[in-house]
Amino acid sequence: xxxxxxxxxxxxxxxxxxxxxxxxxxxxxxxxxxxxxxxxxxxxxxxxxxxxxxxxxxxxxxxxxxxxxxxxxxxxxxxxxxxxxxxxxxxxxxxxxxxxxxxxxxxxxxxxxxxxxxxxxxxxxxxxxxxxxxxxxxxxxxxxxxxxxxxxxxxxxxxxxxxxxxxxxxxxxxxxxxxxxxxxxxxxxxxxxxxxxxxxxxxxxxxxxxxxxxxxxxxxxxxxxxxxxxxxxxxxxxxxxxxxxxxxxxxxxxx
Ligand code: PEP
Numbered sequence: 001x002x003x004x005x006x007x008x009x010x011x012x013x014x015x016x017x018x019x020x021x022x023x024x025x026x027x028x029x030x031x032x033x034x035x036x037x038x039x040x041x042x043x044x045x046x047x048x049x050x051x052x053x054x055x056x057x058x059x060x061x062x063x064x065x066x067x068x069x070x071x072x073x074x075x076x077x078x079x080x081x082x083x084x085x086x087x088x089x090x091x092x093x094x095x096x097x098x099x100x101x102x103x104x105x106x107x108x109x110x111x112x113x114x115x116x117x118x119x120x121x122x123x124x125x126x127x128x129x130x131x132x133x134x135x136x137x138x139x140x141x142x143x144x145x146x147x148x149x150x151x152x153x154x155x156x157x158x159x160x161x162x163x164x165x166x167x168x169x170x171x172x173x174x175x176x177x178x179x180x181x182x183x184x185x186x187x188x189x190x191x192x193x194x195x196x197x198x199x200x201x202x203x204x205x206x207x208x209x210x211x212x213x214x215x216x217x218x219x220x221x222x223x224x225x226x227x228x229x230x231x232x233x234x235x236x237x238x239x240x241x242x243x244x245x246x247x248x249x250x251x252x253x254x255x
Contacts, residue, residue: 006209008225008251009165009232011128012045012239013068013096013213022240023051027058030242036252038062041232043248044094044128045239049082052090066094066128069102072115084123095120096234098130098150100171110153118157121164128165128211128234129154131192135172143170144191151195161204165211166192167234173214175236182223182230185212189229218246225254 018026027045036043046066047055056065071081087095097120098113108116113129120127131150133143147168158164168188173180180188189210197205212224213234224230232251238244 006207006231007042008040008254009042009044009128009209009211010244010248010251011066011096011167011211011213011232011234012043012244013099013234013236014045014047014051014240015068015101015236016048017240018048018051020051020054023047023054024058026240027055027063030245031063032058032060034061034063034245034248036062036248041248041251044126046094046096052092056090064094065092066096067092068096068099070095070097070116070120072112072119084119084125088123093124094126094128096128096130096167100130100132100169100174104171110150113150114153114157117154117164121158121160124163126163126165128167130167130169130213130234132169132171132174132214138170138172143188147188147192148195151192152199155199161196161200161208165209167211167213168192169213169234171214175215177215179215179217179220179224180212182227185224186227186229189227193229216247218243218250221247221250222253225250 044064044066046068067087070084075083097116102108117127117129131147133146137146170180192210193205196208209231211232211234212230216233216235217238
């Protein structure tokens, strides 16, 4: 990878995992001991919402905290939701949107994801907007169409891409142990960058970070981050393990 102006990013998505004990011990034992230069690598973790304040109270490092999702509704009669105002009030300024589990299990549409992305960007958040194709879509050659459709929905809502980070996560690689090869990931990231150049701006194509997600571990992070258009990772399973340290280290050591 040539030195680019893009700061790398590693996100840890804890999904619906952890206990109060873990929310104290993992930041103390792993996150507070990460060695990285925040000018080179931005590190963000997304615990379950119930555990966020505990994680925040233990974190000392330059590690940021994100929500995994957010509500389109504001404060009010919306049982079971939490508003973006509440998230801001907790000094959180990062969120994921459009994770494949939100899309598949909770039926979020491209439009929902785009609106959530816009809401968060407007509130000054850095948004890790997740996109990616299903196995059948890759096998039938539809990867580019699916990614472009998901990206177009975001573009219809968002003009300003300076706070958007794209997390390309092929759904067949999430939690399956099947990582995209570095070349497959690179080729798709390059297509996404072409889409940015053609549909947002040349500047966005040069500056928007594109993370890879899908079974990233300490064993494959270094070869993936060596690729030109891979600007970091969104990590699920391995973000709950000490291996997260080596993934951040691989980014810190990337040329
Ligand atoms: C994810 O859910 O964002 C993810 C990439 O999961 P995993 O690393 O476990 O495949």
